[in-house]
Amino acid sequence: MPKTVINIPDAPQPGGPYNQAVVANGLVFVAGFGPRDPKTREILGDDIAAQTRITLRHIESVLASHGLGLSDLVQVTAYLQDPARDKAAFNAAYAEVVPQPWPARATIGAQLAGFLVELDAIAVDHSSEEPAA
Numbered sequence: 001m002p003k004t005v006i007n008i009p010d011a012p013q014p015g016g017p018y019n020q021a022v023v024a025n026g027l028v029f030v031a032g033f034g035p036r037d038p039k040t041r042e043i044l045g046d047d048i049a050a051q052t053r054i055t056l057r058h059i060e061s062v063l064a065s066h067g068l069g070l071s072d073l074v075q076v077t078a079y080l081q082d083p084a085r086d087k088a089a090f091n092a093a094y095a096e097v098v099p100q101p102w103p104a105r106a107t108i109g110a111q112l113a114g115f116l117v118e119l120d121a122i123a124v125d126h127s128s129e130e131p132a133a
Helices: 048-064 083-097
Strands: 003-006 021-024 027-033 073-080 104-109 117-124
Touching: 027 048, 027 073, 048 073, 048 083, 048 117, 073 083, 083 104
Parallel strands: 073 104
Antiparallel strands: 003 021, 021 027, 027 117, 073 117
């Protein structure tokens, strides 16, 4: 199965031995992103809503580089530093940015490196689909 690697300058660069995204078997697997500035690596956003919007824009940039958008998402995993405190505000910001029908999603509490949210995602790569007969 061939795979294509996606790494763009408009999203935070990997902090380890991984890529921003990998395209394989008709899917785009997007690595975990937080609300870091792509150039300075500074954490952006003062609250969960702002950090959620920023993080989703990083995912959107990676997908756009492959001709896709947030409407192509089929699965998202959300890691929240404090789900009890932040889940309602996270959900509101997420619903503002991600179009319906929403992808499947899991939300997990996690210790994060100084930010409130991290998201990874899977999108469908429609360019690999066979045209309908």
